[in-house]
Amino acid sequence: MIWQLEFIILILIIFCGIGALMVKDLVGAGILFSAYSFMMCLLWAIMGAVDVAFTEASVGAGVSTVLFVAAVFQTSRRSKD
Amino acid sequence: MKSFGIIAVVLCGALLIYGTVDFPDWGDPTSPASTHVSPYYIEQAIPDTSVPNIVTAVLADYRGYDTMFETAVVFAAGIACIFLLRSVKKDTPRTKLYRHIPTGVTIRIEKGGKVPHGSDDFERIDSVWVPYDVIIKNGCRLVIPFIQLFALYVIAHGHHSPGGGFQGGVIFGAAIILYALAYDLRTAKARLPIKTSVLLSSTGVLIYAGTGALCILLGSDFLNYSALAGLLGVDPVTARSHGILIVEIGVGIAVMATMIWIYYILSSVGKNDEGL
Numbered sequence: 356m357i358w359q360l361e362f363i364i365l366i367l368i369i370f371c372g373i374g375a376l377m378v379k380d381l382v383g384a385g386i387l388f389s390a391y392s393f394m395m396c397l398l399w400a401i402m403g404a405v406d407v408a409f410t411e412a413s414v415g416a417g418v419s420t421v422l423f424v425a426a427v428f429q430t431s432r433r434s435k436d
Numbered sequence: 437m438k439s440f441g442i443i444a445v446v447l448c449g450a451l452l453i454y455g456t457v458d459f460p461d462w463g464d465p466t467s468p469a470s471t472h473v474s475p476y477y478i479e480q481a482i483p484d485t486s487v488p489n490i491v492t493a494v495l496a497d498y499r500g501y502d503t504m505f506e507t508a509v510v511f512a513a514g515i516a517c518i519f520l521l522r523s524v525k526k527d528t529p530r531t532k533l534y535r536h537i538p539t540g541v542t543i544r545i546e547k548g549g550k551v552p553h554g555s556d557d558f559e560r561i562d563s564v565w566v567p568y569d570v571i572i573k574n575g576c577r578l579v580i581p582f583i584q585l586f587a588l589y590v591i592a593h594g595h596h597s598p599g600g601g602f603q604g605g606v607i608f609g610a611a612i613i614l615y616a617l618a619y620d621l622r623t624a625k626a627r628l629p630i631k632t633s634v635l636l637s638s639t640g641v642l643i644y645a646g647t648g649a650l651c652i653l654l655g656s657d658f659l660n661y662s663a664l665a666g667l668l669g670v671d672p673v674t675a676r677s678h679g680i681l682i683v684e685i686g687v688g689i690a691v692m693a694t695m696i697w698i699y700y701i702l703s704s705v706g707k708n709d710e711g712l
Contacts, residue, residue: 402462405598406491409590413606418695421613425703 361401368394379433385423392416485676487595495600496680496687500659503683504644507601507690511641514694518634521701534558535566562620569618576618583611591688595677601687608688609695621704630700633693640690644683651679659683 371391375384392415399408460467477490477498487493495503532545537557542564545551551558591604616624648659656663661679662672670678 406489406495406600406603409598409603410606413603413610417610418606418613418699421610421617422699422702425699428703429705 361398364394364397364401368398381427381430381432381434382424384434385420385427388423389416389420392419484673485680486673487677487680489595489597491598492594492600492680492684496683497659497661497676500648500683503687504648504659507641507644507687510691510694511637514634514637514698517698517701521705523705533561533564535561560622572618576614580611580615583614584608587611587688587692591684592681594684595680601684602691604684605688605691606695609692609699612692612696613699616699616703621700625700628696630697633697633700635693637690637693637697640686640688640693643686643689647679647682647686 368391371387371394375387375391378384378387392411396408396411396416399405399411460469464470477494481487481490481493485493485497487497531547534543534545534551535541535558536543537559542561543551543558587604587608589604590599590607591601594600594604612624612628615627647661647664650667651660651663652658654663654667659679661676661683663675664679665672665675668675668678
């Protein structure tokens with residue numbers, strides 16, 4: 356595989372993970388977490404674990420983001436800490 | 437306190453990274469997993485089960501017991517969601533809001549009042565004014581059948597390509613969640629009430645466990661699908677392939693229903709009447 360591509364994806368995963376922790380806007384954190392899941396999905400696909408990548412894309416990036424957003428809409432949107 | 441947390445996290449992370457030093461290299465042919473476990477499945481999956489996708493064969497046949505409890509865990513998570521969030525007490529709204537579609541006027545109907553029965557001119561809405569969403573509704577109406585078809589394909593084609601019950605079930609559930617998002621929770625619940633989805637989910641787990649129990653009744657081990665050969669009228673190897681399909685369908689139904697009802701309950705704060 357192209358190692359540059361893997362490297363960029365790895366850096367993006369770390370940035371998404373830290374961003375999801377730092378961001379005050381909870382919907383934004385959910386979206387960043389979805390981006391994190393999607394990057395993980397790409398990494399699984401690069402490593403040849405296609406079934407895991409499929410599960411990560413459908414569960415991690417798809418449904419769990421909807422559940423996060425649905426939960427955030429019932430609370431206050433900005434975190435206090 | 438915050439700096440203490442950061443120190444603890446950094447220390448844990450450093451220990452974990454230090455732990456990975458001892459791991460075998462990625463794709464190392466001499467690592468223990470590649471020398472003892474993997475060759476058996478790579479060589480025996482087709483003669484044993486006639487399933488080309490080894491991952492599916494391992495997931496639903498060789499370690500089918502494990503996958504059965506994974507399905508049960510998904511079901512239990514959904515049940516826990518109901519017990520934690522659902523409010524049993526029903527507070528019926530005093531007033532209901534309707535939109536008169538030809539004029540766009542919102543009317544408020546007090547308790548006891550009714551809109552003209554059988555009239556298509558009124559549409560129940562949740563707040564005083566909701567935006568018109570013709571494009572969203574019709575766009576989703578176009579897309580949803582194809583998503584559902586793709587989900588069925590993923591379940592049915594898990595033997596030959598990546599996919600299977602979990603992924604297909606989640607995609608099917610996502611299609612119905614999309615329907616609930618594009619219209620509203622009330623419309624989606626008219627199509628698939630929460631009671632039906634709980635029933636469907638338990639049916640899915642029952643299909644899985646029932647297949648295993650049927651194998652015992654036919655004189656073999658729990659979840660040894662080759663015992664179904666006589667029942668299905670095929671040879672034992674093909675019977676294992678068919679057994680995997682039956683089990684994947686059960687997983688798909690359970691996961692689909694659970695995703696849908698978790699969404700219903702989360703988006704309506706357990707009141708289960710109006711949501712996003």
